[in-house]
Amino acid sequence: MAPALELTVGQVAARSGVAVSALHFYEARGLIRCHRTSGNQRRYGRDVLRRVAIIKVAQEVGISLAEIGEALASLPEGRTPTRDDWNLLSTAWRDGLDHKIAQLKKLRDGLTDCIGCGCMSIDKCPLRNKEDRLAREGTGARRLVLPSSRAREEGA
Secondary structure, three states: OOOOOEEOHHHHHHHHOOOHHHHHHHHHOOOOOOEEOOOOOEEEEOHHHHHHHHHHHHHHOOOOHHHHHHHHHOOOOOOOOOHHHHHHHHHHHHHHHHHHHHHHHHHHHHOOOOOOOOOOOHHHOOOOOHHHHHHHHOOOOHHHOOHHHHHHHOOO
């Protein structure tokens, strides 16, 4: 027996391991598409299974839904994403992930000696900004901004 060309929302949920409510959310955000039957029931093409898998993996590594949406919009509609498609998407996300990893490492390394807010060693805290000296460099958490990020922010 040939597999069904279209799947119900329940079938997609069961096959993908994603709750029906999450599928509805993805649909509302434009990440996946369905069409309605004459009885107003959702039907999904089989390609949605791979698209949901991409969404789940991307979310697991911290890619925002907006970025995921942009990436999925670049793929041909109705066609199951291929290995080549995944390579293009993951390569595009790699620089952003590398940047996030570097920021997290910097944060981790800066907190090594930290014992939390209300710190007993406030004078030695590497995150402390005595007399707001970093305000000259811009807004936000300046110690967490990597040098290449600062250059990008300043338009260099």
